[in-house]
Amino acid sequence: MTIRGVRFLGDSQSETSDFPDIEPGPNEVLIRLRSSGLCGSDLRNYYASAGERDINVRPGHEPCGEVVALGSGVTQVSVGDRVMQHHYDGCLQCFYCKSGWQQLCPVDDTRGYYGGTRHGGHGDFMTAHESTCVKMPDEVTFEEGAYLACGASTAFHALKKLDLSGRDVLAVFGQGPVGLAATMFGEAMGARVIAVDVNAERLKMAEDAGAWKAIDNSDGTAVEQIRSLTHGEGADATLEAAGLPVTRVAAAEAARIFGRACLVGEGGEVTYEPTPHIIHRHLTLIGSWTFSTFGLAEAAQFVADRDVPLRSLITETCSIEEAPGAYTRFASGTPGKFAISWA
Ligand SMILES: [Zn+2]
Numbered sequence: 585m586t587i588r589g590v591r592f593l594g595d596s597q598s599e600t601s602d603f604p605d606i607e608p609g610p611n612e613v614l615i616r617l618r619s620s621g622l623c624g625s626d627l628r629n630y631y632a633s634a635g636e637r638d639i640n641v642r643p644g645h646e647p648c649g650e651v652v653a654l655g656s657g658v659t660q661v662s663v664g665d666r667v668m669q670h671h672y673d674g675c676l677q678c679f680y681c682k683s684g685w686q687q688l689c690p691v692d693d694t695r696g697y698y699g700g701t702r703h704g705g706h707g708d709f710m711t712a713h714e715s716t717c718v719k720m721p722d723e724v725t726f727e728e729g730a731y732l733a734c735g736a737s738t739a740f741h742a743l744k745k746l747d748l749s750g751r752d753v754l755a756v757f758g759q760g761p762v763g764l765a766a767t768m769f770g771e772a773m774g775a776r777v778i779a780v781d782v783n784a785e786r787l788k789m790a791e792d793a794g795a796w797k798a799i800d801n802s803d804g805t806a807v808e809q810i811r812s813l814t815h816g817e818g819a820d821a822t823l824e825a826a827g828l829p830v831t832r833v834a835a836a837e838a839a840r841i842f843g844r845a846c847l848v849g850e851g852g853e854v855t856y857e858p859t860p861h862i863i864h865r866h867l868t869l870i871g872s873w874t875f876s877t878f879g880l881a882e883a884a885q886f887v888a889d890r891d892v893p894l895r896s897l898i899t900e901t902c903s904i905e906e907a908p909g910a911y912t913r914f915a916s917g918t919p920g921k922f923a924i925s926w927a
């Protein structure tokens with residue numbers, strides 16, 4: 585038997601092709617994929633030239649599916665469990681691994697992640713260590729589970745770090761898959777959310793996701809627009825999910841004095857002027873990178889308990905055969921969340 589899966593060929597080319605069958609090793613489980621999200625950080629591997637990464641490793645770090653077989657010694661997961669993947673490997677011995685933060689494991693030679701250094705979710709089956717399997721509430725769909733496995737839970741935990749409450753106005757810079765989830769979660773947590781983007785379609789999605797205001801930053805006036813919506817003060821909290829120098833600065837400037845700003849968008853750089861941007865404005869500037877295994881379970885339970893309609897942000901689901909076309913559209917900036925689905 586072969587596995588149908590996606591292969592990144594290099595330089596933004598991909599195909600669906602056959603891969604050899606797999607079996608779970610000790611403490612591993614075999615998962616039949618039901619959904620696998622496309623995340624912005626997959627694009628770094630997609631854009632990479634041939635030779636920069638192993639093209640025989642299936643991408644996809646938002647895997648979600650059903651456990652169909654167990655390797656030896658598995659005790660925490662059963663056949664039939666619906667699981668999301670906390671997609672990082674670790675030594676399983678250190679403080680970070682034992683507290684569910686395998687991505688922070690300092691033991692270099694054991695670190696890796698599904699969809700990067702070992703097979704991810706863009707295939708009919710994958711194997712995963714039982715420690716990375718996080719069970720899902722019944723109310724959460726497989727597509728939502730895939731979204732939660734990276735993008736949506738990243739937004740959820742950034743908002744927790746911002747200590748967001750119903751007293752706050754929250755400005756979210758960037759309405760891609762992470763920013764849209766932040767808009768929806770921010771509204772569900774009671775805040776009034778100002779969604780910022782330069783794309784009209786994304787701003788419409790943000791409004792539908794519950795944004796109090798959706799503002800167009802095409803002319804670079806987001807900070808002024810946010811201040812005028814907040815009695816000249818600025819937002820209580822801001823979240824930067826675009827990963828651009830200009831929105832990173834704006835996220836600091838748009839926060840009120842004594843406000844909080846959180847950086848989530850990765851890569852690139854920024855220049856802050858410490859005195860006007862941070863010190864004299866008593867800004868609390870924080871960073872947030874993904875979440876722990878327990879954090880993934882918590883975000884999924886929040887979606888179930890509050891009936892957060894994450895599924896409404898998933899604009900394209902495709903088959904594994906259609907995945908290369910979906911990557912072309914995703915890489916071109918088509919709005920919304922993309923996921924590969926298996927019936
Ligand atoms: Zn470790």
Ligand SMILES: [Zn+2]
Nearest residue numbers: 623625734735
């Ligand atoms: Zn991701």
